Every structure is written in structure tokens, then in C-alpha cells.
Amino acid sequence: MSDDNNDDGPLPYANHIKTVLEQGVIMGNLPKVTTDPNLLEEQARKEMALQRGFEYIRGSAGEAATMHANRLAFRSWKIIPRMMRPTGDRDLSVTLFGKKYRAPILMAPLGVQGTMHADKEIGNAKACAELGVPFTLSTSASTGIEELIEAVPEGDKWFQLYWPLDEEITASILTRAKKNGYHTLVVTLDTWVMGWRPSDLDTANIPFIVGVGDEVGFQDPVFRRKFAERTDGETPEESPVLAGMYWCSEIFPGVSRSWEEIRILRKYWDGPIVVKGVLSVEDAKLAVQHGVDGIIVSNHGGRQIDGCISSLDALPAIAQAVGSKITVMMDSGIRTGADIFKALCLGAQAVFVGRPVVYGLGIAGKDGAYSVLANLLADLDITMGLSGVKNVSELNSSRLAKIQQPGDIRSNL
Numbered sequence: 001m002s003d004d005n006n007d008d009g010p011l012p013y014a015n016h017i018k019t020v021l022e023q024g025v026i027m028g029n030l031p032k033v034t035t036d037p038n039l040l041e042e043q044a045r046k047e048m049a050l051q052r053g054f055e056y057i058r059g060s061a062g063e064a065a066t067m068h069a070n071r072l073a074f075r076s077w078k079i080i081p082r083m084m085r086p087t088g089d090r091d092l093s094v095t096l097f098g099k100k101y102r103a104p105i106l107m108a109p110l111g112v113q114g115t116m117h118a119d120k121e122i123g124n125a126k127a128c129a130e131l132g133v134p135f136t137l138s139t140s141a142s143t144g145i146e147e148l149i150e151a152v153p154e155g156d157k158w159f160q161l162y163w164p165l166d167e168e169i170t171a172s173i174l175t176r177a178k179k180n181g182y183h184t185l186v187v188t189l190d191t192w193v194m195g196w197r198p199s200d201l202d203t204a205n206i207p208f209i210v211g212v213g214d215e216v217g218f219q220d221p222v223f224r225r226k227f228a229e230r231t232d233g234e235t236p237e238e239s240p241v242l243a244g245m246y247w248c249s250e251i252f253p254g255v256s257r258s259w260e261e262i263r264i265l266r267k268y269w270d271g272p273i274v275v276k277g278v279l280s281v282e283d284a285k286l287a288v289q290h291g292v293d294g295i296i297v298s299n300h301g302g303r304q305i306d307g308c309i310s311s312l313d314a315l316p317a318i319a320q321a322v323g324s325k326i327t328v329m330m331d332s333g334i335r336t337g338a339d340i341f342k343a344l345c346l347g348a349q350a351v352f353v354g355r356p357v358v359y360g361l362g363i364a365g366k367d368g369a370y371s372v373l374a375n376l377l378a379d380l381d382i383t384m385g386l387s388g389v390k391n392v393s394e395l396n397s398s399r400l401a402k403i404q405q406p407g408d409i410r411s412n413l
Contacts, residue, residue: 012090013378015378031371033360037335044363048362053362054362056116056205057355061305064302065307070301070311070312071335073333074338076403077345079383080398081387081388084388087384087388087390088390092381096327096350102131105353105373105380106133107135107357108357110355110358111213114213115142116362121137121141122147122151127369130155134155138162139173139217144218145177149180159186161186162191162252168222169217169223170268172223184294185274186274186276188276189275189277190299190304191277191300192256192257193252209241211241214240214244214247262290263290275296276296277298285322287322287326293326293327297311297331298352301354316346319348328347331354336376337378339351340376345396
């Protein structure tokens with residue numbers, strides 16, 4: 001049940017701690033999903049009924065060096081709190097592409113959520129809507145573009161694109177997303193081929209090939225027509241494996257797009273375009289040069305390149321180089337409110353959260369996703385207050401110190 005509404009509008013996110021304590025101390029109802037970020041993954045491992053879904057979320061490239069680097073980068077930055085500063089009525093809101101959001105947190109585009117819980121993307125999107133968090137639908141979702149809007153008309157929606165090779169299919173998908181009210185297009189740059197993910201390879205856990213998580217494509221009229229032309233009139237429902245292989249050849253084609261091809265997307269999308277996967281200053285400048293509206297500093301949660309620079313380590317230089325010209329956001333490695341605080345201090349205007357939320361979804365469906373998001377928002381709100389920060393706009397690098405300590409050589413989360 002939502003704990004963020006009253007007659008005067010939403011309560012502060014920090015109020016969630018009061019709800020958790022009242023439920024536990026007075027009612028005897030302990031949280032279904034742990035509030036301890038160090039324990040969340042293990043709880044998901046033990047309690048998720050759909051274990052292949054858990055393994056898919058947890059998986060990373062190679063020896064998981066990048067995934068661990070993402071966490072270690074956050075640990076190397078320490079918050080410098082200020083005292084005796086009035087921080088009541090804190091304002092966590094941010095404005096992105098002319099639209100104001102309650103908090104600087106967005107749900108990352110994470111695919112095949114139907115393999116994690118029956119509530120799938122619909123349950124996750126409902127949780128996001130209740131908390132004022134924009135939900136980003138993945139091209140590899142278990143839920144279709146129209147299906148999500150019909151089930152969850154409330155709340156802000158963004159759409160993530162794995163860019164099909166076929167321009168006609170691309171045009172059809174983008175037209176559908178725009179028609180159904182998705183506000184911002186997120187184009188993933190780093191996944192034109194799947195990374196080397198041992199946990200998926202060792203267990204043959206690639207759902208898209210067999211038609212799972214392909215709903216965006218399978219429900220597309222142009223894709224359906226072209227598949228029928230290839231298969232003597234068959235439908236994706238009749239031949240999900242063949243259709244899945246065809247869809248994968250479109251969205252994971254094994255060849256990268258070029259910066260010049262951004263103009264193709266502009267033909268079919270007149271709203272904000274954000275590119276995801278930028279980790280170098282040079283690419284950030286190219287994004288500006290080619291008219292992109294925003295970038296997400298991201299290494300795909302460590303799922304694509306092993307031994308890659310962490311997103312947080314890449315963020316400051318990118319924000320300094322292009323932050324005045326383009327909207328800079330980040331993802332990869334965020335597990336706590338303090339992490340979000342640090343990312344905002346280092347130049348991100350907003351952050352995306354993925355794994356923790358879908359662990360919550362896998363444990364307890366929509367309510368689990370809500371709990372994880374509410375915990376993160378409350379943690380951020382409280383961290384800001386305790387650090388002497390009243391508004392997101394006050395966050396900058398002077399609030400942090402980079403100090404390496406012996407305990408930072410290990411990544412617990």
C-alpha cells in the first residue's frame with residue numbers, strides 16, 4: 001500500500017521510515033523485502049520462485065570485475081556533512097527535458113521482468129507511478145508498448161530502444177511509443193551484441209532467442225508482416241523460436257551504428273533523445289555535436305565489458321566537459337541513497353536504478369519493487385537532510401572527499 005499520499009499531496013519520501021517502524025514495532029509486520037542493501041541479493045537468491053530470472057539479473061560480463069568496480073567507485077567517495085543548517089521541507093525534485101519530476105531517480109530499462117515475477121513490468125510500473133518515479137520500458141520487455149499503458153495509464157513513461165537494423169521496423173516501434181505517450185527515447189549504444197556473460201552461457205539462459213521478452217517486437221505490425229513474409233504466413237505465436245531468432249538478429253545485429261545515424265531516429269521521434277552507454281569525454285562531445293538531448297553515463301551494470309571503467313569514475317570528467325550543454329545522467333552500481341547523493345554531487349542530474357528494484361520485484365512482486373524504491377528514496381531524503389542539504393541543486397563536488405581506505409578494496413553489494 002502506498003504511504004506517500006495525504007489530502008495535501010505527497011508526504012516527504014523520508015516519511016517511509018516512520019511507516020516501516022510503525023508496521024514493525026506496533027503491528028508486528030516486518031518488511032517483506034530487507035531494507036539492508038547488503039542482504040537484498042541473497043534474499044532474492046533464496047526467495048525468488050523463478051530462479052532463472054534471478055540468475056539473469058545477477059549475471060555480469062567475465063569475472064564481474066566491472067560490476068565490482070562500480071561499487072568500489074562509490075565507496076571511495078566520502079560525504080562531508082554540514083551541521084546547524086535548516087533542512088526541513090527538503091525538495092528532491094529535478095527538471096529533465098522541460099518536465100519536473102519528484103525525485104532524481106528513474107527506473108532503468110531492464111528486460112524480461114516476466115521471468116522474475118508474474119507481476120512483470122506492469123507491477124514495477126505501478127510501483128514507480130505510486131512513488132513518482134518515471135518507468136523506462138525496455139525493448140526486451142515481457143510487456144508490450146500498448147499493453148503497459150493500458151495496464152498502468154498513470155505515471156511517467158520513457159522508452160528504451162535496442163535499435164533494429166530494419167528502418168521500417170524502427171519507425172513502427174518509435175511511432176507506437178510516441179503515440180502511446182512515452183516521453184523520452186533512451187537509445188542503448190553498448191549492446192549491439194551481447195557481452196560475454198558466463199552465468200548465462202553456462203545455463204543457456206538467453207530468453208530472447210526462444211521468444212521470451214520479445215513482446216515489443218512480436219506485437220509490432222511491421223515485424224509481424226515481415227516475419228510472415230519470411231515464413232510462409234506464420235505468426236510469432238505459432239513459431240516463437242524462429243520469430244525470436246529473427247527479432248534478435250534485428251536488435252542484436254553484431255554491428256554498431258554510427259553517430260551520423262542519429263539523424264534516422266530524428267525522422268521518427270520528435271521528443272527528447274538520450275543515448276545510454278557513454279563512458280568517454282570524446283563520445284559525450286560527439287553526442288552534443290550530433291544533437292542528442294541527453295546522455296546516460298553507463299557500463300550496463302557491468303554486463304557488457306569486463307574490466308571496464310566504472311560509471312561513477314567516468315562521470316565527473318564527462319559532466320565537466322558537456323554538463324552545461326546536455327543533460328547528463330548515470331547508472332550502474334547504485335544501491336543506496338548515499339550512492340545517489342554522490343552521483344548527483346559528481347555531476348549527474350538524475351540516476352537510473354535497476355538490479356535492486358527487480359530483486360524486490362522477484363521477491364514480492366509489485367509490493368517488493370515499491371519497497372526497494374521507497375527505501376532508496378527515503379535513504380536519499382534522509383541523507384540529504386543529515387548532510388545539511390535542502391535542495392538537489394545544492395549538491396556539488398565540495399560535498400565529497402575522495403579517500404581510499406583498506407575496507408574499500410572489497411565490494412559487498
